[in-house]
Amino acid sequence: MKQLQRRTLVTALAAAPVALMLPGGAFAQKPIVLGFSQIGAESEWRTANSESIKSSAKEAGIELKFADAQQKQENQIKAIRSFIAQKVDVIAFSPVVESGWGAVLREAKAAKIPVILTDRAVNEKDESLWVSFMGSDFVEEGRKAGRWLVEKMKDQKGEVNIVELQGTVGSAPAIDRKKGFEEIIKADPKFKIIRSQTGDFTRAKGKEVMEAFLKAEGKKINVLYAHNDDMAIGAIQAIEEAGMKPAKDIVIISIDAVKGAFEAMIAGKLNVSVECSPLLGPQLMQAVKDLKAGKTLPRRIVTEEGIFPMETAAAEFPKRKY
Numbered sequence: 536m537k538q539l540q541r542r543t544l545v546t547a548l549a550a551a552p553v554a555l556m557l558p559g560g561a562f563a564q565k566p567i568v569l570g571f572s573q574i575g576a577e578s579e580w581r582t583a584n585s586e587s588i589k590s591s592a593k594e595a596g597i598e599l600k601f602a603d604a605q606q607k608q609e610n611q612i613k614a615i616r617s618f619i620a621q622k623v624d625v626i627a628f629s630p631v632v633e634s635g636w637g638a639v640l641r642e643a644k645a646a647k648i649p650v651i652l653t654d655r656a657v658n659e660k661d662e663s664l665w666v667s668f669m670g671s672d673f674v675e676e677g678r679k680a681g682r683w684l685v686e687k688m689k690d691q692k693g694e695v696n697i698v699e700l701q702g703t704v705g706s707a708p709a710i711d712r713k714k715g716f717e718e719i720i721k722a723d724p725k726f727k728i729i730r731s732q733t734g735d736f737t738r739a740k741g742k743e744v745m746e747a748f749l750k751a752e753g754k755k756i757n758v759l760y761a762h763n764d765d766m767a768i769g770a771i772q773a774i775e776e777a778g779m780k781p782a783k784d785i786v787i788i789s790i791d792a793v794k795g796a797f798e799a800m801i802a803g804k805l806n807v808s809v810e811c812s813p814l815l816g817p818q819l820m821q822a823v824k825d826l827k828a829g830k831t832l833p834r835r836i837v838t839e840e841g842i843f844p845m846e847t848a849a850a851e852f853p854k855r856k857y
């Protein structure tokens with residue numbers, strides 16, 4: 536009988552190399568290890584995204600190695616290399632910019648560690664370097680912003696002068712949100728982007744650049760299109776300090792739909808925010824589990840999103856999760 540028990544134990548160990556013996560003699564599965572390289576903490580969106588990833592990993596029982604790159608691509612590359620050296624099971628990251636990832640992604644592939652892109656895409660020809668990309672359709676977000684503006688200004692006869700606060704230079708959301716917006720407004724020549732500059736997705740930079748726009752163009756500005764809410768919130772401050780009324784003297788459109796944007800809309804200072812959900816954690820953890828179970832992930836997982844004009848803000852606010 537004793538011998539039979541021992542044999543059963545040996546068979547179980549051989550069949551499940553990931554099993555670990557707990558102090559009490561029971562067995563537990565070795566957790567899946569996920570290395571995640573985050574861009575930084577530039578916005579309310581990013582903070583919510585990091586929180587979603589951390590809490591979902593905990594809930595899913597996945598061991599998370601989380602590295603904050605403080606907005607620097609070189610730090611993200613270092614983090615990915617360190618995940619490879621630690622032989623994690625899966626690597627996921629949100630690329631700060633689109634280009635320059637080929638070498639490190641080839642290293643991960645050579646080490647047979649699957650890579651999942653979250654939130655932002657990379658610009659690499661060899662698509663076998665990552666197994667899936669989950670996140671928003673940024674071009675569509677830009678189009679939604681454009682469509683809202685075209686409808687809002689449909690009866691306006693004269694020129695509509697727009698200033699644009701772009702996101703981080705070279706990042707997918709900055710490139711795509713500009714593209715989608717321009718694609719829509721170009722149908723009517725009355726829409727003109729008179730100034731466009733990066734505010735790096737931060738409140739401080741959004742305010743600073745808006746101050747410069749106001750100095751250069753003053754009352755000529757009819758519309759502000761900000762690639763995220765944080766920059767719009769910074770710009771609102773600049774507009775008020777210049778003695779103008781945000782959302783009245785200047786129509787303001789932004790993207791993300793974070794709580795701060797809802798507060799600004801309820802206060803009557805922001806006209807509309809296009810939704811971009813940072814709550815990617817649960818989807819990512821499911822994808823990591825599926826990968827480890829040998830399943831093939833869809834190449835692209837698109838987040839479904841809406842648009843919130845200020846008139847809807849008070850009713851929507853209690854339902855917001857970020």
Ligand code: AHR
Nearest residue numbers: 578580581654708736763
């Ligand atoms: O990649 C998503 C963008 O990055 C968000 O719109 C912005 O707020 C963030 O910093």
